[in-house]
Amino acid sequence: xxxxxxxxxxxxxxRFNCGVDALNSYLRMMAGQQARRDNSRTFVLPDxxxxxxxxxxxxxxxxxxxxxxxxxxxxxxxxSSTSAGLIARLAVDQRYxxxxxxxxxxxxxxxxxxxxxDTVGFPLVVVDAKDGAxxxxxxxxxxxxxxxxxxxxxxxxxxxxSFAR
Ligand SMILES: CC(C)(COP(=O)(O)OP(=O)(O)OC[C@H]1O[C@@H](n2cnc3c(N)ncnc32)[C@H](O)[C@@H]1OP(=O)(O)O)[C@@H](O)C(=O)NCCC(=O)NCCS
Numbered sequence: 001x002x003x004x005x006x007x008x009x010x011x012x013x014x015r016f017n018c019g020v021d022a023l024n025s026y027l028r029m030m031a032g033q034q035a036r037r038d039n040s041r042t043f044v045l046p047d048x049x050x051x052x053x054x055x056x057x058x059x060x061x062x063x064x065x066x067x068x069x070x071x072x073x074x075x076x077x078x079x080s081s082t083s084a085g086l087i088a089r090l091a092v093d094q095r096y097x098x099x100x101x102x103x104x105x106x107x108x109x110x111x112x113x114x115x116x117x118d119t120v121g122f123p124l125v126v127v128d129a130k131d132g133a134x135x136x137x138x139x140x141x142x143x144x145x146x147x148x149x150x151x152x153x154x155x156x157x158x159x160x161x162s163f164a165r
Pocket of ligand 1: 018019020023088089090091092093096097098099100101102103104128129130132133134135136139
C-alpha cells in the first residue's frame with residue numbers, strides 16, 4: 001500500500017465520507033485546486049481492491065511558528081525558525097475506520113515531512129486537531145501549544161528518533 005497524489009480522474013472523491021463535512025468538502029472541491037496552485041499537496045491512500053476508492057487522505061503544507069506558544073526550551077532552540085510543516089488535514093473514510101489506517105496515514109505523512117526537512121530544514125510538525133481528533137495525535141507524541149488546545153506539535157528531533165527506534 002502506498003499513498004499517491006490526489007488525481008481527480010482516478011480517485012472517486014464523491015464517495016469519500018469521514019463524517020466531517022468540512023473535510024469531505026475540502027477533498028471534493030479544494031484539494032485539487034490548492035495543489036495546482038502549489039499551496040498544498042494532498043495524498044490519498046487508494047484501496048488496493050478498487051483503486052478508485054479512497055481509504056483516507058492527508059494534506060501537507062507549511063505554517064508560521066508562533067514561538068511564544070512553545071515551551072521555553074523549544075523557544076530558545078528554534079528562535080531563528082519561522083516555519084513548521086503542517087498536516088493540514090487527515091481523515092479516514094468511515095467504511096475503513098478502526099483498522100489502523102489513521103495511524104498508517106499519520107506515519108506516512110510524518111515520513112514525508114521528515115524527508116522534506118532533510119532538504120529545506122524546519123524544526124516542527126504542527127497539526128490542527130479541531131475535529132475531535134486531539135487524543136488521536138497526543139497518542140502519537142504530539143503536544144498542545146500553550147494557547148490553543150486543538151493545535152498540536154511534535155519536533156522533528158522526536159520524529160527522527162521514533163523512526164530510528
Ligand atoms: C481520527 C481518524 C483519522 C482515526 O482513523 P482510524 O483509521 O479510525 O484510526 P486507527 O484505526 O488507525 O486508530 C489508531 C489508534 O488511534 C485511536 N483513535 C482513533 N481515533 C481516535 C480519536 N478520534 N481520538 C482518540 N483516539 C483515536 C484508536 O483507538 C487506535 O488506538 P489503539 O491502537 O490503542 O487501538 C478518523 O477517526 C477520522 O478520519 N476522523 C474524522 C476526521 C478527523 O477528525 N481528522 C483529524 C483532524 S484533521
